[in-house]
Amino acid sequence: MDNPSNSIHPHFALQGFHYTLSELQDVAYSLIKEGDKEEQLIGDFLMDWISPHDSILVKTSGSTGTPKNISLSKQAMTNSALSTGKYFGIKEKDTALLCLSAKHIAAKMMLVRAMILGLSLDYTPPSSSPLSGLLKTYDFCAMVPLQLEKSLKDIANIKTLIVGGAPVSGELRSKLKNLPTHIFETYGMTETCSHIAVRPLNNFDPKDAQGSSDSFYALPGIKVAQDDRNCLQIHAPSLGVDSLTTNDVVTLISDREFKWLGRWDHVINSGGVKLYPEQIEKKLGPLVKASFMVTGIPDKELGEKLVLIVEGKVNKTSLRTGIEKLTDLKKYENPKEIYEVENFLRSENGKLLRKEINTMLLAQLG
Numbered sequence: 001m002d003n004p005s006n007s008i009h010p011h012f013a014l015q016g017f018h019y020t021l022s023e024l025q026d027v028a029y030s031l032i033k034e035g036d037k038e039e040q041l042i043g044d045f046l047m048d049w050i051s052p053h054d055s056i057l058v059k060t061s062g063s064t065g066t067p068k069n070i071s072l073s074k075q076a077m078t079n080s081a082l083s084t085g086k087y088f089g090i091k092e093k094d095t096a097l098l099c100l101s102a103k104h105i106a107a108k109m110m111l112v113r114a115m116i117l118g119l120s121l122d123y124t125p126p127s128s129s130p131l132s133g134l135l136k137t138y139d140f141c142a143m144v145p146l147q148l149e150k151s152l153k154d155i156a157n158i159k160t161l162i163v164g165g166a167p168v169s170g171e172l173r174s175k176l177k178n179l180p181t182h183i184f185e186t187y188g189m190t191e192t193c194s195h196i197a198v199r200p201l202n203n204f205d206p207k208d209a210q211g212s213s214d215s216f217y218a219l220p221g222i223k224v225a226q227d228d229r230n231c232l233q234i235h236a237p238s239l240g241v242d243s244l245t246t247n248d249v250v251t252l253i254s255d256r257e258f259k260w261l262g263r264w265d266h267v268i269n270s271g272g273v274k275l276y277p278e279q280i281e282k283k284l285g286p287l288v289k290a291s292f293m294v295t296g297i298p299d300k301e302l303g304e305k306l307v308l309i310v311e312g313k314v315n316k317t318s319l320r321t322g323i324e325k326l327t328d329l330k331k332y333e334n335p336k337e338i339y340e341v342e343n344f345l346r347s348e349n350g351k352l353l354r355k356e357i358n359t360m361l362l363a364q365l366g
Contacts, residue, residue, distance in 0.1 A: 004078040005049050009118030011092045016120070025050055038125055041102035045111060049074070058105055060190045072193060072240070079238040080193035081113040083219045087198070088160055088184075092118030094139040097158070099123070099130030099147065101348065105190040106142050106164060113140075131157060145172060146350035148183070155181050162186050164195060166351040167260075167278060170285040176202040187216045187260065189246070192239050196222050197258070215257050223255045231264055249276065266354060268296035270304050273332050277354075280306070280333045287322045290314060291344055294335060295358045297365075308335035309361055311344045339364075 008021055019027055024046060031043030048056050055071045084090070096119045100107040114121035119140070124130055130147055131154035141158045144165040148155070149172055155161065156179065164186035176183050182203050188195035197216040218224055225233040227245050230252075234244040249267070251259040262278035269275075277294045284292070291311040296304030310319075316338045323334060339361055345353040 003052065003054055004074050004116065005051070008050075008115045009092065011118030011120075012115050013120040014114070015122055021050060036125075038101060038123075041107075042098075042111070042123065045102050045108050049112070049115070056108075058108065058190055059103075070191060072190075076238070076240040077109065077112050077193050078116050080109060081116040083221065083238070084109075084113060084195070085117045087219050088140065088162075090117055090119070090140055090160075094119050095136070096121045097124065097130070097134075097138040097141040099126060100142060100144070101126045104165075104348075105194050109194040110142055131155065144350050145169070148172065152179070155179055155183075160184075162195065162198065163201070164188065168201060170282050173201055178202075185216075187248075191244060192234060192236060192241055195219070196234055196236055196239070197224070214259050215253060216260060218256045224250075224252065224258055225255065226250065226252050229264055230261075232258060268294075268304050268306055270296060270299075270306055270332065271302040275306055275333060280329070283326060283329050283333070284308070284323065287319065287326070288314070291352075293344075293352055293354060293357065295354060295361070297358070297362060299336075305336045306333070307337040307339060307361075309339050309341055309357060311341055313340060314338070 006021075008024065010018075012018065014027065028043040028046035028050070031039040032047070035043060054075070055073045056077070057069050058072055059067050059069050090113070094117075096110065096114055098107055098110045098121055100110070102108060102111070110121065113119060122136070122138075124134065128146055129150040130143065131151045134154070134157065137157045137159070139159045141160075142162045142164070143151070145163055145168050148161070148163050152175060158181050160182045162184050168185050179202060183201045184198045185201050186195035187197040197218045199214070199216045221238050222234065222236045225235065227233055230249050232246045232248045232250045234241055234246065247264040249261040249264050251261060253259065262276035266277050267274050268277065275296070280294050281292070284294070288310060292309060294306055294308050297307055299305035319338060323329065341357065341360060341364070345356045345360070347353060
């Protein structure tokens with residue numbers, strides 16, 4: 001099979017300018033030599049993409065373990081771009097915005113989609129408010145939840161938005177209901193060339209079989225299963241993935257549909273009951289306005305006891321009263337203690353570093 005990087009779509013444009021393959025190499029070289037840090041990353045990736053090699057070395061995020069280098073075939077990345085284009089109805093000459101750091105797979109794939117699908121791609125420095133000051137509208141964009149949260153007043157300038165990198169909170173989802181932008185949460189990882197499944201966060205038809213607000217739906221050609229821990233297994237031959245076992249606990253609806261429950265490595269075993277922090281946090285979300293998380297800390301009787309950690313100061317008495325009134329919170333999901341931490345540790349894409357925060361709390365407790 002021909003190397004997909006041997007040619008680029010004739011309608012591909014970067015910052016408003018069209019380039020031939022040889023011209024793009026000059027642009028990449030210029031970005032590396034004269035650009036800022038983020039432009040250098042874009043230039044590095046473009047040079048890798050148009051090189052004669054069939055694969056690209058990329059680094060995993062490290063959000064759930066030690067970052068590692070893995071090799072992705074350019075054909076798999078091309079197949080992913082084509083699948084995304086077909087699923088979301090992205091057409092040549094459509095406009096797209098890159099507002100993520102090119103060190104991550106999500107940004108690299110935005111560049112690949114633009115080159116393969118023939119998009120007019122603009123890039124802007126990654127920030128928490130990437131749409132601030134931008135006067136243009138775009139057909140397609142990818143963000144992390146923090147960027148979406150900070151961009152709500154300008155989000156109508158994006159026609160279709162995909163959100164990934166961290167779970168979208170229930171509080172944020174509630175703010176999306178009446179927005180005109182079609183917003184989708186994605187599920188994926190570096191090993192799968194970004195997303196392999198999506199779920200609509202707004203503007204979905206309840207009559208549509210793929211309109212559930214709780215389920216992720218695999219893109220065409222991708223199937224899912226479970227291992228004996230109820231963790232998701234991914235079968236995506238077009239992406240070079242035969243059978244990838246994850247640490248994400250799911251409820252399997254079919255070989256194309258699943259509900260995400262949480263991370264296996266986050267599970268709290270309290271008195272023999274397995275508690276999924278992400279599910280408890282979803283129930284607590286409407287009550288806690290600050291950033292927060294639940295975790296387990298050592299307990300003589302229970303093994304681990306469930307506690308709530310809030311970033312900054314909080315009225316514990318008022319919060320406790322509110323929690324007691326929650327009808328969907330099961331008895332064993334009620335935090336035994338409420339603690340305050342001045343500042344949470346986060347990854348670059350805004351994801352809470354749970355293990356580090358837990359360690360910080362234990363040190364604080366002495």
